[in-house]
Amino acid sequence: MLNLAKGLIALQDLSKADILSILTHARSFKQGLRKNTLEGKVIASCFFEASTRTRLSFESAVAYLGGKTIGFADSSATSQTNKGESFVDTLRMLNCYADGFIMRHPNDGAARLASEIMSIPVINAGDGANQHPTQTLLDLFSIQDSQGQLEEIHLGLMGDLKYSRTVHSLIDASKLFNMRLYLIAPAPLRIPSEDLIELKRHGISYSFHNSPEDVIDKLDCLYLTRLQKERFNSEIDCNYSINLELLAKAKPNLRILHPLPRLDELPTEIDNTPYAYYFEQARNGLFVRQALLDIIFGGYDGK
């Protein structure tokens, strides 16, 4: 039985059945379910690092469920920054002012620490390069929603496969659903060897490609990420973009996903094709977060 009374810190804290229950509940919200689970409740939404989509979709989800949010969109105006208050003291204080805590933080492990200090449920909205579980849930929901299933999907992952947190988490999740992975990246940005060892251990099929042209006709979903140029030497040939010509060879059910924000890798000319799913994906974030909040605070147990 699904029990998230303590909140959600990392995807690996969830079983496959838990994930499927959350996605099913998210579908109900997408189909119009309205609930007042958070009526009379205050949720602290604290972003020690800025994030547009994640913060707004969380706060929107709280509002749709009848709750109120307090918090900040970046930490520049807080006592922690201005008066040197320790992070742990900030957490203890917030614990007294709200019924739940949604946090984005630049340091790895900050959400796990918060869940140990606080007695209210903590939801990790991204801790450094470590975990961003609601992003992975909404990515899985988007794959399921656009393809009708999650099992044995042919998934292309393209761009920065080395440093991208979303890609790393999605690769982790792909093991649960026996996906076929096509890893499209320049050599310096290929996936870390630990991830490959894990894929082998779970018997997941994967292949490496230098260009999307080699595999576009095989894919059900193509997950693109931004090349974070600040992370590596810009001497790499960074021409990892897609275009309309490439998509002429795609299967009709292909859907393109992107965690956004995008740069040149995903030109606007794609936006009006049936393959574009990334704005719908961002919209799905609202439903997945509503479902998660309803499970945590409303005790919905997936039955």
Add this chain to the structure above:
Amino acid sequence: MANKKIGAIENGINLDHIPQGNAWYIIKLLKLERKYPVGIGLNLLSKRMGVKDLVKVENYFLTDKQLKAVSVFAPGATYSEIRNFEVVRKIQLTLPESIDELIICPNHRCISHQYRSLFRLSYSNENAIAQCHYCEHHFNLSELDAFQL
């Protein structure tokens, strides 16, 4: 207790059956380089292990916390305390499942630097692997170079 002499140590410790190559980590961990008389044996033949390392320190004893820390680098080793040429305590070390407030996480972005350190330990391909409870990064023992003891 039998009157068993180890080397020429009158008072001190003997760490035997240390996995080959790990004596250096223990010296560094206990900061023994410039203190106490230390005897180091490297690449000694061992019936039990094939090849082993060994560390003896005079006029020095380990606290329980230090012993747990040494266990990370020397699971399977034998720790003997010698007083007046007699072995008064003998323990076989085992790898602890977790260890707190000892290893400083090598990941500079890890939140543990602002609070406390906690590592889980496990074996992978015969090597001990330390995973930070907070940032979830995995480290080989050779990557750990800062400790709170």
